[in-house]
Structure formats: C-alpha cells, structure tokens
Amino acid sequence: MTLDTVKHATENPEAAQPWKELGLKEDEYARIREILGRRPTGAELAMYSVMWSEHCSYKSSKVHLKQFGEKVPENDAMLVGIGENAGVVDVGQGYAVTFKVESHNHPSYIEPYQGAATGVGGIVRDILAMGARPVAVVDPLRFGAADHPDTKRVLPGVVAGIGGYGNCLGLPNIGGEVVFDPCYQGNPLVNAGCIGVMKHEDIHLAKASGAGNKVILYGARTGGDGIGGVSVLASETFESTGPAKRPAVQVGDPFQEKLLIECTLEIFKEKLVDGIQDLGGAGLSCATSELASAGSGGMRVELDTVPLRDATLSPEEILMSESQERMCAIVEPGKVERFLEICEKWDVIATVIGEVTDGERLEIFWHGEQIVDVPPRTVAHEGPVYHRPYARPSWQDALQADDAAKLPRPATAEELKDQVLKVVASPNQASKAWITDQYDRFVQGNTILAQPEDAGMVRVDEDTNLGVAMATDGNGRYAKLDPYAGAQLALAESYRNVAASGAKPLAISNCLNFGSPEDPDVMWQFAEATRGLADGCLQLGTPVTGGNVSLYNQTGETAIHPTPVVAVLGVIDDVTRRTPIAFKEEGQLLYLLGDTAEEFGGSAWSGVVHDHLGGLPPKVDLERERLLAEILISASRDGMIDAAHDLSDGGLVQAVVESCLRGGNGARLVVPDGLDAFTFLLSESAGRAVVAVPRSEELRFTDMCGARGLPVTRIGVVDGDAVEVQGQFALPLSELRTAHTETIPGLFA
Template sequence: MTLDTVKNATETPDVELPWAALGLKEDEYLKIREILGRRPTGAELAMYSVMWSEHCSYKSSKVHLRQFGEKAPQSDAMLVGIGENAGVVDVGQGYAVTFKIESHNHPSYVEPYQGAATGVGGIVRDIISMGARPVAVMDPLRFGAPDHPDTKRVLPGVVAGIGGYGNCLGLPNIGGEVVFDACYQGNPLVNALAVGVMKHEDIHLAKASGAGNKVVLYGARTGGDGIGGASILASETFEGGTPTKRPAVQVGDPFQEKLLIECTLEAFRAQLVVGIQDLGAAGLSCATSELASNGSGGMRCDLDDVPLRDATLTPEEILMSESQERMCAVVEPEKIDAFLAICEKWDVTATVIGEVTDGDRLEIFWHGEKIVDVDPRTVAHDGPVYERPYHRPSWQDALQADAPTAERLARPATGDELRAAVLQLVGSVNQADKSWITSQYDRFVLGNTVLAMPEDSGMIRVDESTNLGVAIATDGNGRYTKLDPYTGSQLALAEAYRNVAATGAKPLAVSDCLNFGSPEDPEVMWQFAEATRGLADGCLTLGTPVTGGNVSLYNQTGAEAIHPTPVVAVLGVIDDVTRRTPMAFAEEGQLVYLLGTTEDELGGSAWAQVAHDHLGGLPPKLDLDREKLLAEILIAASRDGMIDAAHDLSDGGLIQAAVESALKGGQGLRLIVPDGLDPFVFLFSESAGRAIVSVPRSEELRFTEMCGVRGLPATRIGVVDGDVVELQGQFTLPLAELREANTGVIEALLA
C-alpha cells in the first residue's frame, strides 16, 4: 500500500482502498468513512480491519455474551471481571488468582507447532499483564478422525508446540483434554489456558492515563510474521482442507517470553507501571487503541521508533504485525529511566514510542507525517454489532428422535458381550490413556503441582506455608452440544464444576472458550445463542461468574461446521492441598460408593460412538441443584477425611471411571449391579451428577449418614480388591489386560 497521510485522505476521497482484501464488508468500510468523516488512510484501514475482525471485536457474539454480565451471580470472590485481559478472583489470605482460556485454532491448522506454541505464549502474556506470576497452563485439544492422514500431521506438531513453549517457560501443564472426532478434520481446536497468582494490591489494568506519561514498547522486535494472522485468519473458514488465506503464522520464542515475564514482574514490584497491555491479536493496533480507549486521555505514537526485525515493513504492516513476545507499558516520565534500566538488565529491547495526551484522539506518525487520527474507542470498542439471524436447524428434531434405544442399537447382554464392550471402550482413542501426549509436558516444574493429568482437575499450591491451593478443570462435549446446545453447554459447565469438587476444591469462577462454525449460518448462530444462554443460566444457578474468555467462530471446512464446542474452565479454591482427593483406588478393602442416580441415558455417549458410530437422541438430563449438592458432599468428605479417592462420571460412564481409578492406583475392583438396574445401563450410562468414591470402612457410617441427611443418593457398589475388575456374575477383567487395551493407542495411531 502507498503511504497516505490524514491530509491526503481528506483531499482525495475517491482513492480506492483494499478493504475487502483486509476482511472488511462493504457496509463496514462505509461505516469507517462515516466515523472519520472522510476516507481512511491506509494505516487507519489496517487498524480498523484487524480490530473489527470477528476475533478481536466479537461483532457477531456481543449481543449474546451480554448475558454473562446481566445474569452474573453475586460473588464476593470476583475482583476483576469481563473486559480486561483476564479475570481475577480472591482466593483468600490476601492472594488473587487470574485465569483465562483462549483459542488458537486456525493458526494451529496452518502451522501446528508455531500455532500451538504461540497460543500458549499469548495466553501467558494476558496473565502477566494483570500483574500476576504465571504458575500453570492447560490445553483442551480437539483433532480430526484418528485414522485420517492429516491428523498425523497436526497432532504431533500441536503437542510439540505446546510442550516446547510451556516447558521452556518453566510452567507446568497440569491438565486439559484430547478428543478425536471427524467433525474437527481440517479444523482442529487448540484452546490454551493459563493461571497466575498475585497479591490483591498487585493487580494491574490495561489503561493509558496521565497526560505526558510515556508509552513504551518492549520485548521482541517487530517482524513480518503473523501480519493479520490470528485476527483475520480466525474470521475465515477453510475450504477443501486448506486455508483461504495463509498469512504468516506467528513465530514464538519462549526464552524471550521468559525474560519478558521476569522483566515485567520486576517493573510491577518497583511500581513503575501505570497501565499495561500485551500485544497479541492485532498487535500494535490493539495495544495502542485499547490503552488509549480505556484511559482518560488520548495517545500520540511514532512508528519510526518501533524496533524492527525487517526494515522493509510498511506502517500498515507494523500496525498489523502479530509478532510475539511484545508488551506495551504506560510509564510516568520520572520513572522511565528506571523502567528502561530493568529492561536492559533482563536484555529486553525497550523503546519509548509515544506518550499519553490530554486530548481524545489516537494519533500515529510515520516519517514525520500523521498517518492515523482516530477516536480510539471507535477502533477498540465501538465496532460493528451484528444481531445475526438464527433459527433452529431443520435437522435438529430428527437428530434428537434418533435415540440410541435398545431397539435401534444392539446392546451387549451377556457377560462375554459386556466384557468385550468394556475392552472396546477403554481401548478407544478418546477413552485411552493419553500419556504419550502428557509425558511431553513438564507437569511438575516449579514444585507446586499437587495434581495433574489424568486427575479430574489440576491443582497448584499457592502458598507453601499455609498450603492454600487452587484447582482448575476444563471440559466440553461437542456431541452433547450438537444434540442440544442449551443443555450441552450446561453439561460442560457441570462436568468441570464436578471435576474441581471431586478433588476437594470449592468452585469459584468460570472462563470459557466458545468454539463454533460460521456465524453467517443461521443454524450455527442458533447453536451459539442457545449454548451461550445455557451457560449463562448455568453459571447463575451454580454461583460461578464468568470472568472472561474467548469466542472462536468460523470453525468449519467449506459448509461443514464443527460440532458446537463450548469449552468451560472452572477454577476452585482449597484451603489445604494436603487434604485433596486423588482419583486412584490405592488401599485394598475400601468400599466403593456410587453417588447420584443412574438412568438409561446414552444419547451422545462414548458407547454409542465407539460401538455404533452413532450420534442421536438427547444428552443426559441435568439437575444443577443436584450438582451443587454433590459438590458440597465431595468437598466436605475430602476436608474431613471420609474418602480416599473420588472420580467424576462422564464420558464412558461408570465403567470408564472405575477402570481409570483402578489402573491409576494399581488396585482391582469388585462391582455388583444395584437392584433393579440393567448391567449394561449400570456400566455405560452417562447420567450427570454422579461420582464414585472409595471410603475407608471406618468412615462408612459417617459418610453415608452425611449423604442421607443431605438427600444425596449413595449406593454401595463394590470393594477395592485384588488385581481384576470384576462385575459379579458377569465378567472378570485382569488389570493387565485392561492396561494393555488402554495404553499405546495414540502411539499406534501415529505409527
């Protein structure tokens, strides 16, 4: 693009600009002209194009996301909510924890290693920008069909990217998910979560206040990688398995990010920073416009002062570049030397590129000419808001009517058939051991990891003297959500909530990553609207406010959208991590209890998928009050030493959970079917609101009385014993045979 100054733009209204090539619609371009009262300069067009992209502006989702504020439950723990780089909650003892989950889906399909690695880097910078030291990461992942050749390209690269970046940062990866389904072919989901810890007084926000304060760009030099990357690529669908646009995916340098973390935290401790913003999607366009918009004045910047890796970059490219490991700080003039000295100490490049003004404009200069003169709010916050049309899909009723009943799908009936079905389930790629993946992540670096994969939730010690800790779980089931988006999103919330409680932590707050197809498809938009409504209603009932998150749209290949996949992260607090509850059956002779009620609920189940490649019917019913009660029982039992192990029941039902707990502890299990319950339903149903626990015999009376008084069904279903998993009167499966079926599945897939 040729260089256009503001003056030239005013005097040459008919000059054609490539607004369509930058992802803008014609009406959006006309709106920009209306806002400015003239045509935009090339630099202004670049800024609006990335900041008004779906990824940055949430233009198709804003009208629905408002429910998270309108229906937000009252919470004494909430310190910083939606609208900042990450949410912050009070966890007691003067500590605050910040956490957030985001997507890097499209870049990870184009270039799996760097796409996934920079997803980790970006979410970690969101955490440090709040003033917190990052303490852990997590990675919920979705890949295509396990037997598809492209899965062998994407999966190893994504896992290596997550592990490579996180390991180099020295951050433990404490959990996540790995799911395979053909609907994600050509459009994997790579969601990344980070969590950080700080004291209440250390919280920092993204705002540029104080006329005369300096704007400092520090970190890596700006290059041509990732120009328009996440912001524009995330607003595009993929056609025929290849991206319609292939901008350079960002290239990460975790060692530079480690220096950036330490430099930033030292500047915070020295109280040198007024406001701060990381440079992620939309790069400098985002950092300058958001800082100015959130502050009390305007901002003036000079792009000539931006340190470059490539001297040939145009001003438009500098503004759009999404080069990694960069941050923008607002610093008082009298503290600028001290700030730059800290950057020099950590070998971090830092340059003053501008200052806060007492006006209300964002002005940017290049070679002495003004190339941007805008109201920053119109760039950062006042973009388009679409109330996109939506309607229930024409196929939804037929899908729900196709329930996996005994009449439609053959069910195992004999002991031998049940035995074979169990082996088939635990050996399926989604239920199999994931240690090939998790072994590539350092789960215990820093020394404060209390629980990590494959536990129900990851857990980190926050204070080494008091053993205060936090637990985090991420969950989502696209199959359930396709069957019923409203209930499916609530089931994702309930499972993450249950997973946190199963380890003994009290759920406090939520972050979410909403992965859907094209918002321009009314049927996809209906799925999004229903899922968002369900999640907002569920959070209100459970008392867990949404602190922030991410929306990822256009996840589809051609006309084929992914299953609607809301991924929900729940964070909880535990007063003493030494009293946490693991999932493993570890002591022979302990009694196994099933908490909750089991019904014939197999719509969207793992059994239906594995045995019949079937998706239909309704997902399990949900009683959120029962979920709250179950959580209270699990937390109290953990705190008071009534249980030694707990595991939630979800994908694969009771038998999957039982096998996982048995294999983890190396202890067998003898089960008996409760009276009146079909053995198949007992084993494979995915009814919600359930968990299994192992109870020392000395605690049985106290535990069952607590459940009885509180009204939670608790059924004794077995005993920890021997080296087999046995269903009385039906089958016996040696742990060695189960382990052989359950392990090595992903390695074989990639061979």
C-alpha cells in the first residue's frame, strides 16, 4: 500500500477519503482542503478529525463559553485562567493551587471500569502538566434509575475504576456526588476533578518555544487502545441499541502513572522543561499541535520514533491513539541528557521524537517521508465555530406551569413522618458510604474533611495549616425546569458548601453535561445555563478558571437533563478551624440561617413521593448566598459554631438527619412561627444552612447575624437519640440509620 505522503496527496487530489467515517462534516472536509490548498493526507485527516471533534474543539459551545472570558469578576487570586490544561489560583503563603473537572461519560458507559479509571488518570495528568503535585481527586457521578439492571452493570464498574486507579496513585478521593435519575439511563455522567499544589514559581504552560529545543515523548508506549477514544466517543449520540465501541476506550495503568508523576515532579524540580503537555483526548495530535500552536515557532516530529506496544499501528492510528500515561515535553538540547537520566531512574520510557523549528508549520515524518505539513493553529485552535440554532422548547412553559404546589401534601403527622423517612431512604438522599468507602479518602495524611462532609478539604502546608476545600454540585432537575436558574443554583450550592466548611470560595471549574447540540431545545438549555453561570460568577466574584463541555449525552431522541456541574475551590488559613457537619455535643443550640418559603419545584420530596418534575426551582439570591457565606466563614474562624450543614436536596430534615447520624446525637426541633411543619422540614429554599452553636457563643453569634442582616431562627437543640419534631413525630436514630444506610448496599452490594 502506498504511503499517503504530502507529495502523494498533492499529486492525487481526488483520492477518496473516509472523512465522514471520521466524524467530519462535508463543509469541514472542504475547509481542511482550503486551509492546505490540497487534499489532506491520511495522517492530516486523522489529526483534523480528532482535533475538530466536539470534545476537543468545542465547536458548538465556544460561542457561548466566551462569556466566561468576558464576564470576569475582579479577583486578585487568578494566576492562570481559561486556555491552559487547568486554572491556577493564589492561595497565599507563596502557594498556588490548580484544579479542574472533566468528563469521561461515554467511555464509562461502554467500559465502566476503564472508562472511569482513565478519566481519573487524564485529569491527574492535566494537573501535573501545570507543574503541580496532585493532592486530591473528586468524582461527581450520575447514573440511571437505581433499580435499573444496566445501572447495576455500570455503577459498580465505575466506582471500582475510580477507586482502583486513584487508590493506586495514592490520591485521596475527598468529594463528589452520586445522583440517580432515569434521564441518565444509557448516558451516565462520570466527571472527574483533581486538585494540585505548587509554588508560584513552579507554574508550567503548554507551549513549544525556542528553535532547536527537543520534543520528548515520555511515559507509556503507544497502543491501539483508545484510537479515537474520548474525542470521537464524546462527539456523537449513542444508538438506542446500547454500547458497541469497546475498542475505543483507553486502558489505564495507575502504577505507570504514579511513576510518571514522580518522574515529572523531579524533572520540574531541576527546571528541565520549557513547555509541557499531557496526552489525553486526541493523543499526539493534540499534544503536538497545541504545543506548536501556543509556541513561537513550528515543530518537526519523526513519528516512527514513537515507542509502540503494537508494531502494526499505522501513522494515522499512532496520531489518534489516546493510550494513557503519556506526556510530551519541550527540552533545551543541553538538558536532554539529564531529562533522560531522570526518566531512566523512574523506569519511564523517554524518546526524543522531534524538535522545535523556526518555521510556522507542524511537520510530521514517517521513515523520512513527510506525512503532515499543517499550520498548527488550524488544527488546535482555529477549528469550526458553529452558531447552532436554539430556541426555548415548546414544552418549557407547560413544564413550569405543572407546579409542585398542587401535589397532595401529608394530611397527618404520621403521614409526614412516613414521607420524611421515604425521602431520607431514597437512593439520592441515602448514605453513599458503600460507594465512598471503596475510595481511600485519607492517604497522604493531609485530608481534613471528606465525604459525606459538605466539602472536601486538604492541608496544603503542615507548618501553617493552610488548606483548600472543594465542593462539586449540580441539580439536573432544577436545570430542566429553568436552565439559567439551575446553573446558578449549582454554583450557589457549591459555593455554600465550601463556606459551610469554613473556607473562602475563590474560583470555579465546571463540567457542562448536555444532550445533542444539533437539537435546538438542548442548545437553548446550554445557552441559558452558560449565561446563568457566567452572570452568577460575576456577581459572586468567583472567576471560571477552566472546565469541560460534554455534549451528545443522548440516546436516540432522549437527552439527559441539562446538568451543569460546578466545582468551587476555597481557601482556609487554618484547617484546625474547619467546620464539620456532625452534631457532636448534646446541648448545642440549632439555628436556621436564611429564609424558608414554599419551594418544592424539582425537590426531592416531589420526585420521591410523587414521581413529579414540574414548576419552578427555588429562587436564587446570590447576594444572600454571599452574606450567608461570610457569616459561616466568620463563625468558623472565630469559634462561634461547632457544626454547619448547607440546606439543599431534601431540605432541612435531610441536613439534620445527616448531621445527627454523623455525630451520633439526636435533635429536638420546634417549627418556627409562620411555617407549617411540612414546609419547615422539606422545602428546598436556597441560601440556607443549619448550624450548631455552643451555648456560650449564642449571643455573640446571633448578634453577628443581626448586625449583618441575615435572618437567624433558633429551631432546636442537640439532644437525645431521635430526631423529634415537636408536636409532630419522633424518629429514633436507629431507625433513621437503617433507612439511610441500607438502601445503596441493598441495590448494589
């Protein structure tokens, strides 16, 4: 077979090419020919196909994502923003923290274990590529109905993959969520986040500069697994027949990644690299084109020098392979020998595969024959831009008019008790300990808070006790009812969770999970959610440092609920002052912060008790969220509260039950004047938290709330061995613990 060189492509302009099979549109293929002034070679076509995929190019979303760069709040903490492998913020004392959340949804449905495992591996390498030591991971997860047979296939594999990979790396898994909803049947969401720590001077960027500098590929050998992997899988909908693309899922080796991490950190310590990029989606196609595009010159690569696991791979397959545990570094010639020595020490394969040139082209050769000659920016940064049509769905008004207020409410105290128990035991509100216990949450010894706390928290400096916290949140039910408000509610909840732990929110990353962008209804949801998130971040002063868009989460005509997942990173000066959720001391006074209204649209109660989704989600008041956060942070720092728990899914009673079970103490609650017991317990009004206040601090705490204008209501006391609502019912902790903890093991163990 004739090698499809640049010369051959020029001389054979009409040769048939599989552009459609590679996911390109006819106009995209025509555009590639226009850019090159000829037809592309097979290798060039492979590169453009993966780099112009939805997953890599953001071609349907970038016109909306630009808001995150336009609506940037004033924030002195930002060090590196959108456009790099991950964002970086200043957390004080000379430390910088990098963090990001990404999706590995489609691969995880096809091959749950490897899909989830390599999702963890990929996000860890993104953090490593910024120059940081990865210190913790988080995993927001969403699955179909908890009792569906396919959920029983997918969830155990995903959880095992996350635990297996992260535990082997020695990274604590400190947070995330697990949500069940039939809309995710066939399209589970496996989002993965990572936090890394470094000093300011250690930040590294993905760029290739300096003519003559060497391009070094190091890490695992390149194999046939993952060819077109996430770049192609995440850029189309699944057929209703289910998973059928197993060969495209990458295969991970966490022990190889651990060696790669330590090797890279030693290389950073000796300042041996000028630029670095991990190999994730689109593999070498991405790493070479992005490094060259962000640099000051061109690049020449000898593709036949790439170490292979499979000698039969074609040049196109090598360029498209998404084999894991690989990095690409730009190294000055005088530092190459030392770079290779360190790689050898860590038993990491390293190969010089090319060099930076003083030209403007990315040139790739195969056994001396040129197979790629492209302007790198056209591959990496100047792909298609789609202004997809979008419009408010015809069914949106009817959905919002189907108000949850019309649903029958409990008529007696006994009925209210039964419904509370049903909510607490439902799969979404039940304890996820069966899942999170499979993750090592305390390895490295710096974990301060982990599941089921409101936010995960790790110590950054062992001498000063400086720490960072992260929470991830997103409610697809709210976003289905109102995508703009739903995105802001996700931001508000994550922001509130971080503040409840005692940390000050600094910045966000996001993972925007939606259906097909070719559906105007879905694009409207995406446009509204993006606008809501950008507006919310501007108001709260939390810039978007980066993130991920996952589209085509759709089976046939059925799209998932719009699911913007928001990760908020916060900083705390002294982790010994953090606030847990547990009610640990009898006699602590319980106070409700914020206002409670009759807000049940999209609520856990409406879904669990009535299988209903309709109406409007809770109202968002971001200024109230900011005030609440300030109170929670000040109270934590000054020792005024012993526990705090945000109020969200399941309302007040869910938070109280979780805090009581966590601390092993009951609570006696009194329904405040002006509220009925049902609304008091189960409303999901935003901007609220419940706190446990030592009696000695009651006056100081309530005076602070009053002085700052935050509504504060005494609702009870920590006492006994039951959750008792005066005049209504008492639920023994033993009964609550059984209801709360046995649901998930009963489904999956």
